Amino acid sequence: MRNIVIGRYVPGSGFLYRLDPRAKLLALIILIVAAFLIDSFLHMAVALAVVLLLLLAGRISVKRVYLGLRPIVFLLIFTFIFQVLFNRQGELLFELPLHFTLLSVPVLVLAVFFWGFTKKFIRFRLIYFIALIVGIFALLHYIDQGIMFWNPTFAVFDEGLQTAFFIMLRLIIIVTLSTILTITTKPTDLNLGLEHILKPLKIFRLNTEEIAMIIAISLRYIPTLLDEANKIMLAQASRGVDFKEGNLKEKVMQVVSLLVPMFIISFQRSDDLANAMEARSFVPGRNRTRLHVLTWRALDTACLLIVGLFFMAALSTRWL
């Protein structure tokens, strides 16, 4: 739990750090929409190049971004496979009959178990996983003995392949841009920027200051909660709770013994905190002066202009 560093704020310098969080948030939204507008390989490549340029110009460590992408690698591969399997548009590129028989399916299951048990010994897990996928297809194709109960044809179409790539690349762009945002912006600044950007929503009778305050207080308590969770686990371990082992029933008990105290402490805390806030003249809905103000600078206007241009460019690819 203590290793949640995905996209976490890393102090640094450079123009990405100097930008107003509002500009960054708006830029992110516009660029994400732009990423969905692009639909040709050439333009995708350009977009990726731009993102890479952004990383380098902003002096962001590519390694950190890669680490930010790692958690979604399986999602990317899954999405890719899903698209390839079910998108049957365009020209046929490749065909492979698959045989689900009374022999091939058990062998398949064995192979998956084998992968499951041996993967901890393999260094390059990603490649091993891809090997598993290839292996599964090979198995289902070459083992055709036994009573067959399903005989689909795995077919890859060119448009399907293309869409699969596009979706994958779009995800990569979106996640990379978001990671750049969270790496270069303190959570509190992000929250402040969000509060300002959401102001128009006030017409829907949404109290944006309150929402921002809720987020701010939650942020403040995350480290405290992590610390308490740790202490609770130690306290329960002292009563014989073994968090490492246990069957399903025991695991449920372990989780309960951790969650109940956390909830109780949190309820008491909300009560105390609400009292403390009100005692310090907090009135929900009333106007407050603010210690932190955001100043919009020329850099921010320039940023939005450039992003706007990219958006226009992306838009034009659709109509040309």
Added chain:
Amino acid sequence: MSFIEMENVTFSYRSEDKAIDDVTLSIEEGEWVSILGHNGSGKSTLSKLLVGLLKAQAGTIRVDGIVLDEATVHDVRERIGIVFQNPDNQFVGVNVRDDIAFGLENLQVPRKEMIERIETYAKKVDMFEFLNKEPQQLSGGQKQRVAIAGILAMRTDVIIFDEATAMLDPKGKRRVLEYMRQLNEEGTTVITITHEMKEAVLSDRIVVLKDGAVLKDGPSKDILKDRETLEQSNLELLLPLEVMHRLEEKSLGDERIKEHLWALSLNG
């Protein structure tokens, strides 16, 4: 007219037992009063009633001439600040600076003045170097000092320390008690809520609560040696006094010893 006046105030959490039972009490400006009582005597309920966090079912509360009700509750809160017991459950801001700012933002203090006040009062509690620190980087005592700074910055007339030292180690306790003394010397009305005789004895006046009612109300010196009252409320007599009483009982020791014991107990 006293600054704080409570007249026949009664309050119950649920319909059964009264947490505060027909309490009448006044506190003058500039006084230092301790509300002393065993756990469950109603002391914390009292402080919440004074700032309108709880609504009394009977009786009146007046602060600076203002009668406390739904309409005036905000005016009262500008005059009375409370430092609560749990350092973690009153720290709102992401860091020390933001936490001290919280109250000022609520009071709509202009930004420039906010910055000045934050600096001034952080220095006053020796937390100036810690302005950028986050709460998990601070000890309990440091967090309490930040809470105190936050209330000081709001410039209230009265500060209530609601068992504010209960969760601190001896060093932290000493420091907070020292602030209480300093503040009172500078003219702030201080109310200490505690179950520790050693703390209560530092103030000018002690109000002893038992089961929601005022058992005794008088100068610290008198309450200090009121064995009956203290025993009734499960509170301990200070050791020098207990010795003094025993010597008197058994007609031992001379006046010098008894006087010295008395002096020792006054110093806490």
Added chain:
Amino acid sequence: MGIEFERVNYQYTGIDEKGYLALADVNLSIEKTGEFVALIGETGSGKTTLAQHMNALLTPSEGRVRIFGLKISKETVKGGKLRLNPIRQQVGLVFQFPEYQLFEETVEKDIAFGPKNFGVSDAEAKERAKKAIRSVGLDESYLERSPFNLSGGEKKRVSIAGILAMEPDVLILDEPTSGLDPLGRNGLLEVFSRIHRELDKSVVIITHDMNTVYEYANRVLVMREGLLVYDGDPLKLFSRRNVENWNLNMPDVLKLQRELEERFSLTLNTWPRSRGELLKALEEVLS
């Protein structure tokens, strides 16, 4: 064969902050029986870290801890082959805040939780719960109540009962009396004292209250910035030099005794450790 610390270092690493040495070269030996140890030190001195090594919640970064003969070190714990869970029954540790521990629907279930985790039958666990609740000074009617509807002091007692019900050989308590009023405090200390005397079990109490140290402990450990700077007799601890160097509070009884002895040239015949003993000693001298 009790709890032994051999050259124990513990490196604490925070999330964003750099780490620091919470325990530095600690050597210590606590017997399984007969000891009533007070563990004192300022916040951050390492006393909680030290206590958490005693029931193997923590493993030393360097050095060894031997608990009833079982060697706990970085090497022996690596790989997860060493079964640490049984130690938690043998060395019972009560945390400072009962809120970290209470979670069951009823007090009875919560107290029984510990014993059941160590294989005690439901029926036996119920019996132990009854015994434990009485031993902490609460009557059996508390067993049916929800642990969350109790006062702070009552919660504290229930959490202590939960560990007592496990029938550990050694009992470690982290500030068991903080936040309790004088009556509550004395009541609980008597419970621990009784366990120590009647069952001859060793008790370790982490406390800030010097009166507790002086009245009950037969041995004091002082932690300071990760180092064990004193290990010995409570009386010798409060020498003038130590009090100054380590900024210690004096126990009320000793403070008064010294005052009276200096001011009025009285010399008491004994070293009274409690109020009662002081009163008696003074009566003797003055009559």
